Amino acid sequence: MAASGNPEVKLLGIWFSPFVLRARIALNLKEVQYEFLEEQLGTKSELLLESNPVYKKMPVLIHDGKPVCESLIIVQYIDEVWAGSGTTLMPTDAYERAIHRFWTVYVDDKLYSSFLDSIMRYRTDEAKAEAEEQTVAALQLLEEAFDKISKGKPFFGGDTIGYLDIALGCFLGWIRAAEINGLKLLDHARTPLLCAWAEKFYNNEAVRAVIPDTMKLAEFTKVLRSSYQNRVPPTK
Amino acid sequence: MVASYEVRLFGMWASPAVRRVEWALQLKGIEYEYIEEDLSNKSSSLLEYNPINKQVPVLVHDGKPIVESLVILEYIDETWKDKPILPVDPHERAKARFWATFVDVKCREEARKAFHMEGEEKENSIENLQVQLKALDEELEGKKFFSGDHIGYTDLVVGWMAFWLGVAEEAAGFKANHEAKFPHFARWIKDFLQEPVIKENLPPREKTVEFFCAFRQLGGCGKMNQK
Numbered sequence: 001m002a003a004s005g006n007p008e009v010k011l012l013g014i015w016f017s018p019f020v021l022r023a024r025i026a027l028n029l030k031e032v033q034y035e036f037l038e039e040q041l042g043t044k045s046e047l048l049l050e051s052n053p054v055y056k057k058m059p060v061l062i063h064d065g066k067p068v069c070e071s072l073i074i075v076q077y078i079d080e081v082w083a084g085s086g087t088t089l090m091p092t093d094a095y096e097r098a099i100h101r102f103w104t105v106y107v108d109d110k111l112y113s114s115f116l117d118s119i120m121r122y123r124t125d126e127a128k129a130e131a132e133e134q135t136v137a138a139l140q141l142l143e144e145a146f147d148k149i150s151k152g153k154p155f156f157g158g159d160t161i162g163y164l165d166i167a168l169g170c171f172l173g174w175i176r177a178a179e180i181n182g183l184k185l186l187d188h189a190r191t192p193l194l195c196a197w198a199e200k201f202y203n204n205e206a207v208r209a210v211i212p213d214t215m216k217l218a219e220f221t222k223v224l225r226s227s228y229q230n231r232v233p234p235t236k
Numbered sequence: 237m238v239a240s241y242e243v244r245l246f247g248m249w250a251s252p253a254v255r256r257v258e259w260a261l262q263l264k265g266i267e268y269e270y271i272e273e274d275l276s277n278k279s280s281s282l283l284e285y286n287p288i289n290k291q292v293p294v295l296v297h298d299g300k301p302i303v304e305s306l307v308i309l310e311y312i313d314e315t316w317k318d319k320p321i322l323p324v325d326p327h328e329r330a331k332a333r334f335w336a337t338f339v340d341v342k343c344r345e346e347a348r349k350a351f352h353m354e355g356e357e358k359e360n361s362i363e364n365l366q367v368q369l370k371a372l373d374e375e376l377e378g379k380k381f382f383s384g385d386h387i388g389y390t391d392l393v394v395g396w397m398a399f400w401l402g403v404a405e406e407a408a409g410f411k412a413n414h415e416a417k418f419p420h421f422a423r424w425i426k427d428f429l430q431e432p433v434i435k436e437n438l439p440p441r442e443k444t445v446e447f448f449c450a451f452r453q454l455g456g457c458g459k460m461n462q463k
Contacts, residue, residue, distance in 0.1 A: 054338065054371055068330045070337060080326040094314040095300055101307040106288065141288065 009034035010062040012048050014041065015212050016220055018170035019071035020059040025166050026075045028206035030086035072104055075166055087160040096149075097163075100156065103145055104167040111138040115171065119178050120225045123234050132183050136190070142168065143191040150193075154200045161204060169201040177217035243268035246282050246294040248275055249439050250447045252396035253305040254293040259392050260309050262433045264316050306336055309389060321389040335375065335382060336393040343368045347401060351408045351452065358410065365412040369421060372397075376420035380427060387431055391424075398425045399438055407448035 011027065011034050013020030027034050039045055044056055051060045051067035061068040061077065068077045079089040091097050115138075117131035149156050149164070156164040175185050188195050201207055245261070245268050247254035261268050273282055273292050285294045285301035295302045295311070302311050313322050323329050346368060349361035372394065375382065382390035397413070405411050415422040428434060 063327075066327055068327065069334055073330050073333045073337070076333070077326050077330045080329065094311055095297075095302070097314065098302045098307050098311040101310065102302075102304050105304050105307065 008064055010037055011035070012037050012039060012045070012051070012060040012062070013058045014039045016217060017058055018174055021170040021173075021210060021212075022071040022166050023059040023061060023074045023078070024210040025161070025170070025207055026078045026089060028209060029089065029161060029166075030078055030082040032078065032082055032085065071170075072108070072163075072167060075163060079163070089157070089161075089163050089166065091157065091162065099149060100162065100164040100167075103142070103149075103156075103164050106138075107142070107164075107167050107171075111135065111142070111168075112171070114138055115174070115178075118183060119174070119181070119221050120228050121232075132185070135183075135185055136187075139185060139191055139194060143194050146193045146197060150197075155197065161201065161206070165197075165201060169198075169207065172198050172201060173211050173214055173217050174221070176214045177221055180214065180218040181221060242298050244271060244296040245269070246271045246273055246279075246285065246296070247292050248273050250444050251292060252400045255437060255439070256392045256395055257293045257295060257305055257308050257312070258437055259395065259433055260312050260321055262437065263321065263387075264312065264319050266312070266316055306340065306393065309392065313389070321383075321392065323383070323388070332383070332388070332390045335372075335390045338368070339372070339394050339397060343372075343397065347404055347412075350410050350412065351404045351448075352455065362410055362412045366417070369413055369418045373418040373421040376424050381424065387428065387434075391428055395428065395434070398428045398434075399441075400444070403441065403444050403448050406445050407452055 009027070009032055011020070011023055013023065013036060015038065024036070037045075037047065039048060039058060047062075048058065048060060049056055051062055052058075052069045055069065057069075059069075059071055059074060061074045063077075063081070068074050075089060091100060114131050114134035118128060118135050122128035122131055146156060150158070153159055155161050156168070161169070179185055186195050186198060202211065243261070243266055245254070245257060247258070247270060249272060258270070271279075271281070273279060275292070278290060282292070282294060283290055285296060286303045289303060291303070293303075293305055293308060295308045297311075297315070302308050309321065313320055322332055343365065346361045346365040350358055350365060353361065381387050382394060401413055405413065413421070429438075
């Protein structure tokens with residue numbers, strides 16, 4: 001878990017990225033030592049450009065000199081390579097794996113998009129409110145999914161944190177930051193199971209060690225929003 | 237007597253996402269029942285099996301639905317272990333999954349915009365698509381198929397670009413995939429379309445172009461109801 005660890009395993013990342021967090025949580029759960037190479041906001045290192053020439057984005061896992069890109073692909077890779085170590089991330093049953101994978105697509109496609117709209121991309125108050133509603137609706141579906149998938153256990157993965165827990169849980173810091181900034185997203189009345197799940201996820205050692213500070217994220221969200229508004233012209 | 241199939245596939249004839257599932261099933265010699273959906277009038281079965289997205293393809297195995305074509309492909313490979321389509325080595329698997337999301341998310345988005353939009357936006361998308369085609373072209377250097385000597389997962393996923401990209405170009409009057417610019421990719425398309433499982437399982441081109449033209453007329457309705 002150390003920031004400087006096994007040089008054979010390097011992770012390129014940045015403190016605030018939920019996608020980088022997925023990789024870090026997975027590495028921790030599999031008890032893999034790695035070297036965390038922190039990128040600076042606004043610049044891209046040579047190593048990043050070399051190891052991810054297609055997207056030039058983080059996270060990138062570099063294992064024995066070979067890069068692996070895209071957060072969910074990295075998580076599956078970590079689970080497969082270090083299969084004998086730590087806890088297993090993907091379910092063993094093929095159908096359960098398909099369920100986890102379906103919901104991670106949903107998280108990255110629907111939830112993430114509405115969420116970004118609600119904290120960063122909205123242009124008007126109405127648009128913000130609509131995006132907030134859509135995010136809540138997506139969380140509602142995930143609440144129902146949790147009920148079915150967890151079968152009474154603490155995580156989507158059962159007794160231990162699994163693939164879908166990581167895929168969704170990486171956004172919890174951001175969700176809490178958004179709630180500090182006034183949005184109402186997770187709610188004990190509407191999404192009680194997810195609220196309980198969030199507590200357990202946050203308190204897990206592998207997560208606690210790397211999750212960014214909520215207040216820092218809340219401030220950073222405001223910076224991100226004004227930078228986005230300046231950078232990106234409104235679409236017609 | 238009606239045979240009872242343990243594998244059923246809900247699909248739509250023009251959909252590349254559906255075809256890639258059929259290619260996988262046929263490569264592995266899996267028997268299945270195909271059910272054609274009218275997407276303007278979806279069956280109650282489809283809505284029951286895929287209430288969230290209401291899209292095709294949906295694979296139903298022993299009564300259990302699996303949704304999202306890339307998820308279906310991995311499920312098929314893990315359940316019927318003969319003739320694997322994904323590599324065994326974890327790093328190769330990661331690369332295969334990488335290219336799959338690249339073509340399915342990034343390339344498809346640019347192709348969609350080039351198809352539906354006009355003017356400057358269309359031109360921008362065509363340029364972006366060409367940058368993406370370059371990456372795919374370079375990936376194919378020294379390889380017959382993305383998956384090596386035989387077609388595999390990556391080829392099946394990139395497969396929409398071997399046929400439906402050309403159809404989209406014709407229907408919407410643009411050209412991104414120039415053979416001269418992307419020679420390895422052009423060669424791959426020829427080889428891919430000649431593979432028996434692929435050749436025997438493509439929609440009729442004329443009819444597909446007509447369908448895409450009609451779809452474009454409707455305009456601005458986002459993605460086809462298929463993933």
